[in-house]
Amino acid sequence: MTNLILIAIGSALVNNVVLSQFLGLCPFLGVSKKVKTASGMGMAVIFVITIASFVAALIYRFILLPLDLAYLKTIVFILVIAALVQFVEMFLKKNVVSLYQSLGVYLPLITTNCAVLGVALTNVQKSYGLAESVVNGFATAAGFAIAIIILAGLREKMEYNDIPGPFKGTPIVCITAGLMAIAFCGFSGLF
Numbered sequence: 001m002t003n004l005i006l007i008a009i010g011s012a013l014v015n016n017v018v019l020s021q022f023l024g025l026c027p028f029l030g031v032s033k034k035v036k037t038a039s040g041m042g043m044a045v046i047f048v049i050t051i052a053s054f055v056a057a058l059i060y061r062f063i064l065l066p067l068d069l070a071y072l073k074t075i076v077f078i079l080v081i082a083a084l085v086q087f088v089e090m091f092l093k094k095n096v097v098s099l100y101q102s103l104g105v106y107l108p109l110i111t112t113n114c115a116v117l118g119v120a121l122t123n124v125q126k127s128y129g130l131a132e133s134v135v136n137g138f139a140t141a142a143g144f145a146i147a148i149i150i151l152a153g154l155r156e157k158m159e160y161n162d163i164p165g166p167f168k169g170t171p172i173v174c175i176t177a178g179l180m181a182i183a184f185c186g187f188s189g190l191f
Contacts, residue, residue: 004131004135011135011140012139014184014187016146016187017119019147020181020185023113024113024116032152033156038148041145042141042148045116045145046138048110049141050138052080056123077117088110115140119141147180155176
């Protein structure tokens with residue numbers, strides 16, 4: 001149990017997928033204009049990464065390894081992720097139309113979000129079992145959600161600030177993300 005807690009804290013805060021590993025920056029910067037949209041993207045990413053971690057671990061452990069096809073892991077993981085994202089997209093389009101419309105092009109981009117594939121490959125690289133893979137996937141996605149929601153909150157506040165012309169728009173967002181990354185470095189002393 002202690003090992004799972006350490007994996008969760010390490011994945012969510014210490015090795016934050018966006019602020020420490022710099023994976024998944026496209027949706028992080030693109031969908032972080034409003035907290036509501038960022039929260040929706042965070043929940044979609046949590047769902048996709050957690051389920052993808054579970055399914056990828058099952059396929060790797062019970063199909064690829066026994067059949068000596070481990071070299072196919074990247075292709076198989078991409079197919080699993082693409083199928084899950086299609087499921088999420090269909091669900092949102094039918095049940096949460098406003099969120100589906102506000103996420104726009106960024107929802108299909110979860111398929112190519114390197115953070116999702118990175119988690120599945122990290123689970124294999126670190127030889128995580130099924131429970132460890134799921135915890136790592138969930139915690140990594142929760143760390144992504146935390147980071148994107150914090151950035152969205154900051155961006156909403158920055159709209160009303162007097163920012164010098166050269167720093168308006170993308171430059172101030174990148175500076176803010178950099179400062180967030182420095183702040184998250186403070187978690188590295190946890191363990």
